[in-house]
Amino acid sequence: MKAPHLSLVLSALTAGAFAASAADWQKRSIYQVVVDRFATSDGSSPPCFTGDRRYCGGTWDGLINKLDYIENMGFDAVWISPIVANVAGNTSYGEAYHGYWPSDINNLNPHFGTPDDLKNLVTALHGRGMYLMVDVVVNHMVALPDNTSASTAGVPALDYSTITPFGTSTDYHAPCFIQDYNNQTDVEQCWLGDVNLPLADLNTENQTTVDIMYQWIGDLVKTYDIDGLRIDTAKHIRKDFWPGFASAAGVFTIAEILEGSTDYTAPYTQVLDSILDYPTYFALTDGFKSASGNLSNIANIITQAQKSYKGGAFSTGAFLDNHDQPRFASTTSDQSLVRNAMVLPYIHDGIPIVYYGQEQGFQGASDPDNREALWLSDYVDDPAQRPLLDQLGRLNAARKAAISAPGYSFLESPMKFVSPPGEAPTIAISKPPLLALLTNLGNQSTVVYGLPDAGLGNNTAVIDILNCAQWRTGETGEIHVKREHGMPQVLMPASVLSAMNSTLCRDVVTKLAAGQGTDSGAPRENRQSLVAIMFAFVVTGLSMMLV
Numbered sequence: 001m002k003a004p005h006l007s008l009v010l011s012a013l014t015a016g017a018f019a020a021s022a023a024d025w026q027k028r029s030i031y032q033v034v035v036d037r038f039a040t041s042d043g044s045s046p047p048c049f050t051g052d053r054r055y056c057g058g059t060w061d062g063l064i065n066k067l068d069y070i071e072n073m074g075f076d077a078v079w080i081s082p083i084v085a086n087v088a089g090n091t092s093y094g095e096a097y098h099g100y101w102p103s104d105i106n107n108l109n110p111h112f113g114t115p116d117d118l119k120n121l122v123t124a125l126h127g128r129g130m131y132l133m134v135d136v137v138v139n140h141m142v143a144l145p146d147n148t149s150a151s152t153a154g155v156p157a158l159d160y161s162t163i164t165p166f167g168t169s170t171d172y173h174a175p176c177f178i179q180d181y182n183n184q185t186d187v188e189q190c191w192l193g194d195v196n197l198p199l200a201d202l203n204t205e206n207q208t209t210v211d212i213m214y215q216w217i218g219d220l221v222k223t224y225d226i227d228g229l230r231i232d233t234a235k236h237i238r239k240d241f242w243p244g245f246a247s248a249a250g251v252f253t254i255a256e257i258l259e260g261s262t263d264y265t266a267p268y269t270q271v272l273d274s275i276l277d278y279p280t281y282f283a284l285t286d287g288f289k290s291a292s293g294n295l296s297n298i299a300n301i302i303t304q305a306q307k308s309y310k311g312g313a314f315s316t317g318a319f320l321d322n323h324d325q326p327r328f329a330s331t332t333s334d335q336s337l338v339r340n341a342m343v344l345p346y347i348h349d350g351i352p353i354v355y356y357g358q359e360q361g362f363q364g365a366s367d368p369d370n371r372e373a374l375w376l377s378d379y380v381d382d383p384a385q386r387p388l389l390d391q392l393g394r395l396n397a398a399r400k401a402a403i404s405a406p407g408y409s410f411l412e413s414p415m416k417f418v419s420p421p422g423e424a425p426t427i428a429i430s431k432p433p434l435l436a437l438l439t440n441l442g443n444q445s446t447v448v449y450g451l452p453d454a455g456l457g458n459n460t461a462v463i464d465i466l467n468c469a470q471w472r473t474g475e476t477g478e479i480h481v482k483r484e485h486g487m488p489q490v491l492m493p494a495s496v497l498s499a500m501n502s503t504l505c506r507d508v509v510t511k512l513a514a515g516q517g518t519d520s521g522a523p524r525e526n527r528q529s530l531v532a533i534m535f536a537f538v539v540t541g542l543s544m545m546l547v
């Protein structure tokens with residue numbers, strides 16, 4: 001990771017105790033919240049029809065009251081949707097409940113609370129040792145059409161006087177909608193949105209605009225003691241705008257570059273601390289969509305990221321869902337696929353990011369359906385009733401234990417793909433002390449994995465932290481394990497759980513330490529029968545693919 005900027009060091013001295021560096025963020029896991037949809041101030045549960053695209057009533061104050069819910073799952077950072085005032089009233093695409101249509105960067109969005117409410121949120125988070133990441137939009141501003149003037153290049157004229165501080169048409173690039181995503185000048189200087197709702201593209205080539213934005217972000221970070229920024233639409237502004245912006249902010253930055261190719265995304269890792277790992281996202285969702293998904297492409301893409309990103313794949317945030325994409329759970333009814341895909345961000349080099357509602361099994365598809373009100377779930381937090389919440393809690397705990405496990409350097413060890421060749425429906429990812437064994441064969445399958453070296457030591461008791469099954473590596477570190485119903489496995493040495501005093505699978509770990517363990521797994525004498533099962537699995541797999 002980058003060494004901290006001088007300005008970062010200075011802000012650490014002046015701001016609260018939390019001025020966080022990229023290295024600090026690397027140890028975290030982030031929970032992403034659309035504020036309007038997360039929690040109401042009084043804890044009430046008003047109806048919220050996503051298709052209406054209206055404000056539903058969530059607030060920063062409501063979020064404060066639900067921090068236990070987030071923290072109890074093991075998250076130690078929260079990314080909130082944009083905070084500044086947005087275009088008022090109804091547009092062709094509804095109200096600005098998501099926050100991405102700024103109209104006044106010098107005031108907060110009153111729908112979400114007051115400046116004091118936001119400060120209280122930060123104080124509450126910091127009181128728990130948690131970080132706040134704020135989503136910021138710099139690329140565009142939004143105003144309603146000015147119906148008295150003619151349109152230009154198909155872009156309707158806007159009432160710029162409603163925008164602060166960029167209140168005239170000359171503050172913006174000449175109107176044109178982005179037509180050609182292969183033309184980077186188009187991407188940077190034409191406009192997002194459409195004829196129903198243009199997103200007026202700020203002239204970020206103009207030095208006055210640049211100065212205003214740098215001053216603004218520095219002030220915003222200081223005023224609210226923000227720990228990190230998610231930078232919206234980063235690919236829509238020239239790359240050399242960003243280093244100055246990041247240094248004015250003085251905190252960790254993660255950029256949204258919505259693009260599937262690492263060739264395209266890599267240069268942005270040179271100008272900002274990190275990027276949201278969209279290339280992995282596309283490979284991940286494609287790989288686990290069904291048994292015909294291509295899992296080796298996940299390995300290919302991540303390997304490319306590890307080679308081409310500054311800081312390797314460490315300079316990313318890894319995610320399965322967000323507010324712009326259909327929830328993965330909306331694309332399959334097979335829970336084993338969801339469970340497998342959910343593991344990847346946690347064995348990834350980057351920072352795991354989980355979109356609110358995944359834990360409750362929400363299944364909203366495209367925008368706006370993927371922005372459900374969480375209160376409609378009643379915030380059920382009993383792991384016995386919510387298997388995905390249970391799994392996320394386990395993954396957070398395992399990653400935390402791995403990060404500080406003595407004798408390992410989890411955060412410096414790039415993830416490795418160790419699948420034996422020819423086993424396309426499975427993928428094995430090693431990042432000691434963790435080993436993830438994943439499959440897209442589905443809930444009817446039984447999978448047997450055999451690896452010549454699990455990377456977890458020789459003759460070592462290991463635990464699958466997802467179901468507390470015990471296994472043992474062989475004399476040269478090899479491992480043979482079996483899992484039913486197409487479920488994922490995340491293996492970790494029992495000694496690490498014990499040394500970290502982890503609550504994960506505590507009964508099993510304690511018994512093992514007392515010499516009472518009985519390996520559920522693959523003692524050497526059972527190898528023969530495992531080979532037979534592996535054969536059976538291959539047959540099952542094939543017949544499933546033929547159906």
Ligand code: ABC
Pocket residue numbers: 093098100101137181192193194197232233234235256258259260261282323324367368
């Ligand atoms: C509204 C309605 C939608 C309606 C839409 C036309 O208008 O709500 O129902 O369909 C905000 C709101 C949205 C709203 C938009 C527009 O504003 O949240 O609800 O949609 O008014 C960020 C935010 C996003 C936000 C904005 C705008 C930007 O995360 O929430 O949206 O501030 C582009 C941008 C990206 C942006 C995204 C929505 O649009 O680059 O920053 N997200 C290609 C392009 C991408 C492009 C994408 C979608 O199409 O390369 O740049 O994203 O248009 C891969 C390729 C990619 C390709 C994808 C689709 O396939 O590799 O290149 O992406 O394989």
Ligand code: CA
Pocket residue numbers: 139187188189190201202236237
């Ligand atoms: Ca732009």
